[in-house]
Amino acid sequence: MPPREPGQRHRFPNLSEVLSRQTVAPLDLFSFYIYMRDQQRSVDYLDFWLDVSQHLQLCRLYVRRLHRSVIEDTPEMEKNSKQSSFFPEGAGEGPSGEKGNVSDQRLSAFLRSDHGSRQHSPHNSQDDYSHHSTPGHERPPRPSFMTMDTSSPGEDSSSPGQNSSGDNVPKREDLRASAEKILYTYLLPGSEREIIIPQSILHEVQDAIEGPEQRSDPELFDAAKDYVFQAMERDAFPGFLQSKGLGNLVPQSMMIRLIVGLISFFAAMWASFILIFLNKSRATRCWLILPFTIALYFIFTHQYMLDPILALIGLSEYTLMDFYRIREPFVRKTLNKRSLVMLAGFLLVDAAVCCLFIFVPGKRL
Numbered sequence: 380m381p382p383r384e385p386g387q388r389h390r391f392p393n394l395s396e397v398l399s400r401q402t403v404a405p406l407d408l409f410s411f412y413i414y415m416r417d418q419q420r421s422v423d424y425l426d427f428w429l430d431v432s433q434h435l436q437l438c439r440l441y442v443r444r445l446h447r448s449v450i451e452d453t454p455e456m457e458k459n460s461k462q463s464s465f466f467p468e469g470a471g472e473g474p475s476g477e478k479g480n481v482s483d484q485r486l487s488a489f490l491r492s493d494h495g496s497r498q499h500s501p502h503n504s505q506d507d508y509s510h511h512s513t514p515g516h517e518r519p520p521r522p523s524f525m526t527m528d529t530s531s532p533g534e535d536s537s538s539p540g541q542n543s544s545g546d547n548v549p550k551r552e553d554l555r556a557s558a559e560k561i562l563y564t565y566l567l568p569g570s571e572r573e574i575i576i577p578q579s580i581l582h583e584v585q586d587a588i589e590g591p592e593q594r595s596d597p598e599l600f601d602a603a604k605d606y607v608f609q610a611m612e613r614d615a616f617p618g619f620l621q622s623k624g625l626g627n628l629v630p631q632s633m634m635i636r637l638i639v640g641l642i643s644f645f646a647a648m649w650a651s652f653i654l655i656f657l658n659k660s661r662a663t664r665c666w667l668i669l670p671f672t673i674a675l676y677f678i679f680t681h682q683y684m685l686d687p688i689l690a691l692i693g694l695s696e697y698t699l700m701d702f703y704r705i706r707e708p709f710v711r712k713t714l715n716k717r718s719l720v721m722l723a724g725f726l727l728v729d730a731a732v733c734c735l736f737i738f739v740p741g742k743r744l
Contacts, residue, residue: 403706405695435597554595626684627695640677651736658741687718
């Protein structure tokens with residue numbers, strides 16, 4: 380789904396909008412992925428949600444290609460009856476929300492009924508209606524849904540099971556392999572990237588995939604997907620909004636600024652007392668403005684999680700010393716307001732401290 384025009388939103392986005400790629404930097408899916416990986420340390424939950432969504436897209440593509448192959452090989456007089464009775468109307472004809480697409484529940488119901496009919500019908504036991512395939516058409520390599528480059532969460536990828544030329548078509552085995560890999564990668568105890576979900580949900584999913592039904596429809600992951608969504612919405616998303624919507628610095632940068640600020644502040648205090656007790660002139664003590672300004676600026680940026688200069692020129696930090704432009708108008712407006720308030724407070728405190736140590740009478744010891 381194309382991103383919603385940012386200017387139409389006069390609020391922070393919700394998690395659904397971020398996951399459906401309706402937002403732009405710094406509150407886009409890529410930034411949320413980096414936050415879950417580097418700060419929340421729970422990127423496996425987000426990867427599980429994304430992989431289940433990709434499994435849904437694979438199921439839609441499978442049904443859409445199956446629908447087209449049957450219609451193409453059906454005589455003209457039988458097309459209408461085939462289209463209305465064998466397939467759900469518009470099954471898998473596009474992403475959610477597009478014209479002609481059915482609900483996920485109808486898609487899952489069709490996949491379950493299709494699986495059952497093929498299990499009990501000798502004529503349909505061949506691999507994914509392979510009698511419609513062209514000669515020499517090989518089964519495509521199984522797509523990988525669990526490996527995800529950190530540079531790709533916010534980018535649309537090509538449809539699973541289809542190469543760049545559009546020749547490959549997903550098979551029924553691809554749906555089952557995708558469902559099994561999600562189960563074995565994220566859900567089973569001791570799995571490679573295990574996420575914590577209620578045992579009742581785990582057993583329900585495991586029985587559906589490994590039991591007699593051998594389901595691979597996307598609806599079997601609904602309970603686990605909803606649980607993970609609610610966990611991210613409750614535990615991670617508020618911190619993400621605070622970090623990226625109200626600030627523009629990452630924790631590593633904030634820690635470096637705090638260390639530099641404290642060192643500069645103690646250096647400025649030491650120099651101030653030296654100049655006072657050596658009875659140096661006020662003109663000489665004006666040099667104290669430099670270390671005090673650096674110290675207080677870095678301390679303020681740490682406390683506010685915000686660098687006002689970067690915010691005013693429209694930049695935000697997503698990893699240490701890596702910046703990208705703020706494209707969300709509401710976020711930029713919010714950060715500009717906070718930056719002006721922070722700069723006013725910083726200048727007030729800086730002026731008070733500098734005046735105190737510059738104009739205090741000196742006394743040589």
